[in-house]
Amino acid sequence: MTAAGGRGVLVGVSDNRLTPLVLSQAERSTLENWAKRRSTAQGLAMRARIVLECAEGRSILAVAARLGVARNTVSRWRSRFLARRLDGLSDEPRPGVPRSISDAQVEQVVVRTLEEVPEGSTHWSKRELAKQVGISPTSVQRIWKAFGLQPWRSEDFKISTDPL
CATH class of the missing domain: 1.10.10 (Arc Repressor Mutant, subunit A)
Incomplete structure (x- = not known):
């Protein structure tokens, strides 16, 4: 047993003043x-x-x-x-402004991005999708970034038939 911080308190010795902590x-x-x-x-x-x-x-x-x-x-x-x-x-709620976007809205953005295409377009723009879901375009952008979504990118690759 050694002294902690030179104060003469022994490390490893229990403190009798503390309420005993008993676990089931x-x-x-x-x-x-x-x-x-x-x-x-x-x-x-x-x-x-x-x-x-x-x-x-x-x-x-x-x-x-x-x-x-x-x-x-x-x-x-x-x-x-x-x-x-x-x-x-467990963690207690942190101070600050509570979330303004619900989990349902986040899910709606992800599902629409992956499964739907707006009429007359090849993919969603953040402004169009924001208008449909009822949140800001910045929020749509943050959700896309968090989930790694890039709707403007095509998943298919086509070899060009251009002779040059």
Whole structure:
């Protein structure tokens, strides 16, 4: 056991003043899966590791040093877990203006781009599609970019019959 930051606090020794963090078998299994699975968001995986380390009886300082995060981070996720269990580890809504385009509108833009062609044209323009769906042309452009859509490009290749 070593001193952390020269303050005389021993790393690895639990703090008796903290509320014990006890996990059920189902919670432990879920947290271990979140921490190990590659498809888990990295933020959620780190939160799962923090809770698992705290459940081992380690102090906030010990967990922070072991995982390379700030003490405040360990303290925050430990207290959220104690208050709301597994639900407390998920991301909360961020501040700011909520989305103005629904998932249904995004789906409508993608489906129309891929499956329909406007009358009298070979492909959708962002202005035409925006008018049909009821969103701005900039939003259509962002959706196309997010999904890698380029309706002005043809999927077929034809060899020219031009003799030159």
